Amino acid sequence: MAARDQAPLTYAGSGVDIEAGDRMVGLIQTMMRSTHGPRVIDRPGGFAGLVRLDFNEQLFRRNYREPVLVACTDGVGSKVKLACQMRVYDTVGIDCVAMCINDLIVEGAEPLLFLDYLGVNRLDPTTAAQIVAGVTEGCRQARAALIGGETAELPDIYAQGDFDLAGFAVGVLELDRAVDSSRVEAGDVVIGLASNGLHSNGYSLVRQIVRERGLDLNRPYDALGTDQTLGQVLLTPTRIYSRPIVRLLRRYKVKRIISGMAHITGGGLPGNICRVLPPDVDAEIKTQAWTIPSVFRFLQDHGNVDTDEMFHVFNMGIGYTLIVRPSFASSVMKQLERLGETPYRLGEIVPGTGEVVLT
Numbered sequence: 001m002a003a004r005d006q007a008p009l010t011y012a013g014s015g016v017d018i019e020a021g022d023r024m025v026g027l028i029q030t031m032m033r034s035t036h037g038p039r040v041i042d043r044p045g046g047f048a049g050l051v052r053l054d055f056n057e058q059l060f061r062r063n064y065r066e067p068v069l070v071a072c073t074d075g076v077g078s079k080v081k082l083a084c085q086m087r088v089y090d091t092v093g094i095d096c097v098a099m100c101i102n103d104l105i106v107e108g109a110e111p112l113l114f115l116d117y118l119g120v121n122r123l124d125p126t127t128a129a130q131i132v133a134g135v136t137e138g139c140r141q142a143r144a145a146l147i148g149g150e151t152a153e154l155p156d157i158y159a160q161g162d163f164d165l166a167g168f169a170v171g172v173l174e175l176d177r178a179v180d181s182s183r184v185e186a187g188d189v190v191i192g193l194a195s196n197g198l199h200s201n202g203y204s205l206v207r208q209i210v211r212e213r214g215l216d217l218n219r220p221y222d223a224l225g226t227d228q229t230l231g232q233v234l235l236t237p238t239r240i241y242s243r244p245i246v247r248l249l250r251r252y253k254v255k256r257i258i259s260g261m262a263h264i265t266g267g268g269l270p271g272n273i274c275r276v277l278p279p280d281v282d283a284e285i286k287t288q289a290w291t292i293p294s295v296f297r298f299l300q301d302h303g304n305v306d307t308d309e310m311f312h313v314f315n316m317g318i319g320y321t322l323i324v325r326p327s328f329a330s331s332v333m334k335q336l337e338r339l340g341e342t343p344y345r346l347g348e349i350v351p352g353t354g355e356v357v358l359t
Helices: 018-033 057-063 079-086 092-107 125-142 203-212 230-234 242-250 268-276 294-303 307-313 326-338
Strands: 067-075 110-120 145-153 163-174 189-194 258-263 281-285 318-324 343-351 356-358
Touching: 067 092, 079 092, 079 163, 079 203, 079 230, 092 110, 092 125, 092 163, 092 242, 092 258, 110 125, 110 242, 125 145, 125 163, 125 242, 189 326, 203 230, 203 294, 242 258, 242 326, 258 268, 268 281, 268 307, 268 318, 268 356, 294 307, 318 326, 318 343, 326 343
Parallel strands: 110 145, 281 356
Antiparallel strands: 067 163, 110 163, 189 318, 189 343, 258 318, 281 343
């Protein structure tokens, strides 16, 4: 049979709905604009977003003598599978922003802008708008402008009901104020900032524990120490540390009291603090310096997970670390408390071989 005698094929018939994409754009435009500050140049209908490094040229010259752009990208990982299972879509967007922004500020950068990528099986504008609402909230917390993104409808790639979420962030810093971890030396103090749960790492193991131990995501457990259900606890969004860290760095315009920082993600404390250690020192971390949140004990007990494995998979209650000169450690901790953080003195830097030692 000739092709002209067969039923015509359409893009919608292949699983892609252009009109749904247009409806989604209409739903999220107001949310995106709510994150825009004076740096953003409004270009309705544009194919890319425009952001000034600053919104006044004279002010720009005073602010940055040698500006450097800092960029990073990350995703939410398999935490999105849990969101799909729970049908809760307005938190993982915060996770997406946090995973990028918390990496960005490690270098000493101020967040400028954010873009997201959402891949779906079939586009439901309402669900997609809930996801982007989370991204928007994350950008507000980080004070980064959400200037665009991409939504891909890929029925051949994603299973029905599944989606993936990733992001891209850009910040700016003054070159001579960049955090240089080669300055880390013996005697420096390691300060940790509390996480508010698992953040966005280790969810393949979490989901295995839930599945193989028959745990109920819709049930509260006494061992979690909260009235929330297990699913709600596991979907708690990642903390965004940019506001306190940026404000802290601005208070030391001459003295360079912070020698290194680390965002505690996959690999835990041992796998991330080591990334900012010179080869001639170790970081000695006292695990009794903070109280490990109940969710980690809960997962360890139900999964019969070895303690070393726990510390190499999860943040164990510490989401971000700073390495500071010892004479400024107490002052930095007090300032972080005033900025709304819960800091802990985790340990110190000692002569060694570039490793993290948990004691």
